[in-house]
Amino acid sequence: MSDTPTIAVVGSGPIGSAYARVLLELLPHARVIMFEAGPQVTQRPGESVRNIADPDEKARARERSQGPQAGDFRESLGIPAAAVVEGMFTARQGTHLLDFGAEGSAHAPTFPAAAAATNVGGQGSHWTCAIPRPAFSEKLDFIADDEWEDLVSTAEGLLHHQSAAFSDSPVGAAIRTLLDREFGAELPEGYGVSTLPVAGDPQPDGSMRWAGADTVLGPLIEPGTDVAARFELRDLTLVRRIELDGSHVRGVVVEDLRTREESFVPVDALVVAADAFRSPQLLWASGIRPAALGRYLTEHHVVISTVSLDADRMAALVTEDELQSELARRATNPADPVAAVNRIPFSEPEHPYSAQIMYAENPPFALDPAHPAAGNRWGYVNMGFGVRKFPRVEDGVTFSDDELDYRGLPNFTIEYALTEREDAEIAQATARLRRAGHALGTFVADPRLLPNGSSLHYMGTMRAGTDPETSVADPYSRVWGFDNLVVGGNGLIPTANTMNPTLTSVAIAVRGARHLAEELRGGGTTEAEPVAEAVEA
Ligand code: FAD
Known part of the structure; x- marks a missing residue:
């Protein structure tokens, strides 16, 4: 191995950034x-667009992240123009549907809300920044508890974890009190109603500066630092293919989307962190096709609703002065609608769901001014209960050698179905969400299950594990059968998971990066396992 190794990272989201x-x-x-x-x-590369104060600038940053759905910006992003299909539902701002309905779009009729972001910072420029820890069966059984504690604390440091964000909000505290009265006695010690940990830095005016890939990159994007001199970020550069020499990565073929020029970049090691669909796509396009690639797709299903807070119940817990100072605080940052975030975490067997309860000044939709709950000065909560999907080999993504997508890579089809097991837990979660809503006030939007793919948290498609038959990567995130190819992202999470996965994926990445560093220093202890059939010419 060279004394000055060159490592390439595909994808600039939080996971690629953690590796770098x-x-x-x-x-x-x-x-x-x-x-x-x-x-x-x-x-600042990879910053959260939520931090942009100017609404026009924010809208432009979001639209430019929307790849094939970037409207007028599309051609400037190196994406050929395509017919626009009317009647598609739109993805969350900043993201684009994978099955966007025009030429070169993926096929996802059973997972229609699947979306991605294509920009420096990836989805991490658009995320909500919730970073709960996995618990009970959500955790990875091949990492011992003491090592996990170190990994997850390191990941929290990289993401600027705040365990008590908005904890000084009196309305947020009143919401916790009401939820605790309803559910507290049923929940185990340590897993009760609490504030939701988030990634960001509280500002003196009570607002948050939300974390993105920039936070994770840290000194790498600070001019003048030693690490910045050794870090290069090339935007609008598509990795088309991984070039192999047997079970060893030689380099990557990249296309500069501004000039359309292709070039070969030799590397000593490669990290692919290009999301849970596009990472397996790149591996497949390069002839790297382990049996589990793309299989075992999971997300957490989401039952949501919006509730108008009950004035009497809130007034019994919050004084008028406290409400006035809360309203004044919210007015300082009208561009960011979230004023407090609470949760009921996953616990087993008591509460096998992750409930996220966001307090906001307005509902996320236009409420008819004649509605009795319109203009509620106490505000509203948007609630989502995350429900797990149990991994099955049948759920996943398959790639075509005959059809190309809009980027010229093998197109893909997602096949996915809920079973009775998930249906039962969704019904139970919906019942709990109704209880939570009645405890807090009146529903202004009835509980409903979002379409498949809506969570934006796609897992399992490159699962890490101990068995090369049912996983793509070994416990250190190295693709089985390869000595210098590492994968990262939510796709590595092999468990049935109810909550926001980024913290877990950053922790897994820290483990993978430490191990890769050891190997590149020549101190590696593990040889690549020969899984020859994984490589197809
Ligand atoms: P990404 O952030 O998706 O980045 C992957 C990057 O790879 C993309 O920029 C893509 O353009 C690039 N890429 C793909 N293919 C190629 C190629 N061939 N060549 C070069 N580049 C390529 N998670 C949480 O944990 N908590 C939350 O509260 C939360 N809220 C969210 C809210 C929204 C609206 C969204 C969109 C996401 C949210 N997420 C949340 C998910 C979170 O953002 C992702 O888990 C995280 O960004 C994943 O990081 P990543 O680096 O693996 O992938």
Whole structure:
């Protein structure tokens, strides 16, 4: 191995960024080149667009992240123009549907809300920043508890974890009190109603500066630091193919989307962190096709509703002065509608759901001014109960050697179904959500199950594990059968998971990066397992 190894990272989201940061800090002579297919949409690379105060600038950053659904920006992003299909539902702002309905779109009739972001920072520029820890069976059974504690604490540090965000909000506290009265006696010690941990930095005015990939990159994007000199981020650069020499990655073929020029970049190691669909797609396109690639797709299903807070119940817990100071605080940052975030975490067997309860000044939709709950000065809560999907080999993504997508990579089809097991838990979660709503006030939107794919948290398609037959990566995230190919992202999570997965994926990435650094230093202890059939010419 070279004394000055070059490591390429595909994808600039929080996971690719965690790899870049840990590797450069552990390897004083290494260089990292990060390739990102999308454009840089914020001044600071990978920053959360939620931090942009100007509404027009924010809207533009979001639209430019929307790849094939980037409207007028599409061609400037190196994506050929395509017919627009009327009647599609739109993805969350900043993201684009995978099955967007025009030429070159993926096929996902059973997973229609599946979406991605294509920009520096990836989905991490658009995320809500909730970073709960996995618990009970959500955890990875091949990582011992003491190591996990270290990994997850390191990940929390990289993401600027705040365990008590908005804990000084009196309305947020009153919401917790009411929920605790309803559910407290049923929940186990340590898993009661609490504030939701988030990623960001509280500001003196009570608002948050939300974390993105920029937070994870940290010193790598601070001019003048040693690590910044060894880090290169190339936006609008699509990795088309991984070039192999047997079970060893030689380099990558990249296309500069501004000039359309292709070039070969030799590397000593490669990290693919290009999301749970596009990472397996790149592996497949390169002839790397382990049996579990793309299989065992899971997400957490979401039952949602909006509730108008009950004035009498709130007034019994919050004084008029406290309400007035809360309203004044919210007015300082009208661009960011979230004023407090609470949760009821996953616990087994008591509460096998993750409930996220966001307090906001307005409902997320236009409420008829004649509605009795319109203009409620106490505000509203948007609630979502995350329900797990049990992994099955049948659920997943398959790739075509004959049909190309809009980027010229093998197109894919997602096949996915809920079973009686999930249906039963969804019904139970809906009943609990009704109880939570009645405890807090009146429903202004009835509980409903969102379409498949709505969570934006796609897992399992490159699962890490101990069995090469049912996993794509070994316990250190290295693709079975390869000595210098590592994968990262939510796709590695092999468990049935109810909650926001990014913290878990960053923790897994920290483990993968430490192990890769050890190997690149020549101190590796594990040989690549020969899984020859995984490589197809
Ligand atoms: P991504 O952030 O998706 O980044 C992957 C990048 O790879 C993309 O920028 C893509 O353009 C690039 N790429 C793909 N293919 C190629 C290629 N061939 N060549 C070069 N580049 C390529 N998670 C939570 O834990 N908590 C939350 O509260 C939360 N809220 C969310 C809210 C929204 C609206 C959204 C959109 C997401 C949310 N998420 C949340 C999910 C979270 O953002 C993701 O888990 C996280 O961003 C995943 O990081 P990643 O680095 O694996 O992938």
